[in-house]
Amino acid sequence: MxxxxxxxxxxxxxxxxxxxxxxxxxxxxxxxxxxxxxxxxxxxxxxxxxxxxxxxxxxxxxxxFKVLNSGDYLSKTDDQILQAKDSRKLTAQISEKGLRxxxxxxxxxxxxxxxxxxxxxxxxxxxxxxxxxxxxxxxxxxxxxxxxxxxxxxxxxxxxxxxxxxxxxxxxxxxxxxxxxxxxxxxxxxxxxxxxxxxxxxxxxxxxxxxxxxxxxxxxxxxxxxxxxxxxxxxxxxxxxxxxxxxxxxxxxxxxxxxxxxxxxxxxxxxxxxxxxxxxxxxxxxxxxxxxxxxxxxxxxxxxxxxxxxxxxxxxxxxxxxxxxxxxxxxxxxxxxxxNRFPENLNASSKLLLVHFSEANQNYAFQALNSLRDAGIHAEMYPDLVKFPKQLKYANDKNIPYVAIVGDKEMEQGLFALKNMETGEQQELGLDRLISFLKSH
RNA sequence: GUGGUUGUAGCUCAGCUGGUUAGAGUAGUGGUUUGUGGUUCCAUUGGUCGGGGGUUCGAAUCCCCUCAUCCACCCCA
Known part of the structure; x- marks a missing residue:
């Protein structure tokens, strides 16, 4: 149902x-x-x-707001009050707690x-x-x-x-x-x-x-x-x-x-x-x-x-x-x-999403996540193996400003293709430079 | 507790004076020769039209009841 x-x-x-x-x-x-x-x-x-x-x-x-007693609360009530349907008196008998x-x-x-x-x-x-x-x-x-x-x-x-x-x-x-x-x-x-x-x-x-x-x-x-x-x-x-x-x-x-x-x-x-x-x-x-x-x-x-x-x-x-x-x-x-007095820069999302094309890519990316997080960067990896555009859409919908692409190419060279989601610009960086870049942006 | 408003797809809404299988946008899903989103295009899932009763050949549409919603009063943050 x-x-x-x-x-x-x-x-x-x-x-x-x-x-x-x-x-x-x-x-x-x-x-x-x-x-x-x-x-x-x-x-x-x-x-x-x-x-x-x-x-x-x-x-x-x-x-x-009154909270109903636990257990078989009706069995302890006064029959007369129950019969008379006197809500106020009945309340006193079936509720002893309330929300502040x-x-x-x-x-x-x-x-x-x-x-x-x-x-x-x-x-x-x-x-x-x-x-x-x-x-x-x-x-x-x-x-x-x-x-x-x-x-x-x-x-x-x-x-x-x-x-x-x-x-x-x-x-x-x-x-x-x-x-x-x-x-x-x-x-x-x-x-x-x-x-x-x-x-x-x-x-x-x-x-x-x-x-x-x-x-x-x-x-x-x-x-x-x-x-x-x-x-x-x-x-x-x-x-x-x-x-x-x-x-x-x-x-x-x-x-x-x-x-x-x-x-x-x-x-x-x-x-x-x-x-x-x-x-x-x-x-x-x-x-x-x-x-x-x-x-x-x-x-x-x-x-x-x-x-x-x-x-x-x-x-x-x-x-x-x-x-x-x-x-x-x-x-x-x-x-x-x-x-409209809230600051513009309030954002609930992470700073970086790691995106990938295969299980091997994911393995590699997931290890990089540890270093990123150790460095204090709010980062996440897309957890499922889904199509690439869908991963980008996720970053976009969540307002994540940067995406790091981890494909076979990048893995071979030990690099990450860092994409700025606002401008679309992309650059290839090693892990250390990726971390220092994100820390300063 | 009193008065008013509005209830149609997950969300925002259209459905005129009652007339065939209830629509749009958006979101979702699948595709668009499978490594580029926000900004292509195509297809598709999804609705006992808040619930109940009545009028009628026929009701999302009219009437009654009920529930919910928002707004106002009372009071309060």
């Missing part, structure tokens, strides 16, 4: 030429992370479901679990895929890579500044123009509280976040629906129009937020800007928050992050604050692709 070759929704294959380009991006990110003294870690793709749930808000919980939704929550778990072996402040980076059961669309996939750098156990705001510098440096190296936006959850929370939205802070912050999309008037309308008085409504309007922190009311929370903001204002990179309407949906942020968007191509945010004070507390260790940023690889890729 023939089954249809297909992938699950929102997941993709990558061709060799795609992988080279993805690695070009991650390599730059990795280098900058290491320059700033972050160390790589790895964690499993699966976490216990109770590690993941409740960290990303209600929406986030819905978007978790981001790299931050697993980090919190990791830090608590491995605290004895880590030195704090712990600066780590992690480049790996995450999964969200979202509906795919442009720039949104169900499997995508995040590239994270976080500092755990340091409340210094220099960390925030460094992280913004990392954003600036990486995107500069990628030749992309971006705008780094920052804000502070304390400002947002304090503001909501001071305008009479105690208990409804999250709701109020979510409205702010829509400013870009629906405009100021509609934002104010939505606040009106929350029964704000006129004084507070006009205050909000003014704040959003001017983005001016000095207009903020006074409260303990707000003063704290303003102080933190002032620090960032002082040390921030040139392309970073305070934005009062920046909110970010992830539930765990408590201090500074960041988001990066391309100024050249519309695709949503290509990076985000912030400070989280209570994430390790959920795993039983308090007083361990963290701050981090994330790069979204596929969106950065899409921007690079759309703007």
């Amino acid at each position: 023939k089954i249809k070759a297909a992938l699950p929704k929102g997941m993709r294959d990558f061709l060799p030429k795609d992988v080279v380009r993805r690695q070009y991006i991650t390599q730059i990110i990795r280098e900058v992370f290491e320059l700033y003294a972050y160390q790589a870690i790895e964690t499993p793709v699966m976490e216990n479901l109770n590690t993941l749930t409740g960290k990303y808000g209600e929406e986030g919980d819905k978007l978790l 939704y981001d790299l931050t929550v697993p980090l919190a778990r990791y830090v608590v679990q491995n605290q004895n072996d880590l030195s704090f402040p712990f600066k780590r980076y992690h480049i790996a895929p995450v999964w969200r059961a979202d509906r795919p669309q442009k720039g949104r996939y169900r499997e995508f890579y995040q590239c994270d750098a976080d500092v755990i156990g340091s409340e210094s705001l220099y960390n925030e500044v460094e992280l913004m510098q990392i954003y600036a440096k990486v995107f500069a190296k990628l030749n992309l123009e971006v705008k780094i936006k920052y804000n502070n959850r304390k400002i947002l929370l304090g503001l909501m509280q001071s305008i009479g939205l105690e208990g409804k802070e999250t709701e109020g912050i979510a409205i702010l976040d829509k400013l870009d999309k629906i405009g100021l008037d509609k934002v104010i309308e939505e606040y009106k629906a929350l029964e704000l008085n006129d004084a507070n409504l006009s205050l909000l309007r003014k704040l959003l129009e001017t983005n001016d922190v000095s207009l903020l009311p006074t409260s303990d929370m707000l003063e704290l937020g303003k102080k933190e903001l002032a620090f960032l204002d002082k040390f921030k990179p040139e392309n970073a800007f305070f934005d009062l309407s920046l909110a970010r949906g992830l539930d765990y942020y408590t201090g500074c928050i960041f988001e990066v968007a391309s100024t050249e191509y519309e695709i949503g945010s290509i990076g985000g992050g912030g400070r989280y004070d209570n994430l390790t507390e959920m795993f039983g260790k308090s007083d361990l604050t963290g701050v981090g940023i994330s790069f979204g690889l596929e969106r950065i890729y899409d921007v690079m692709e759309a703007l």
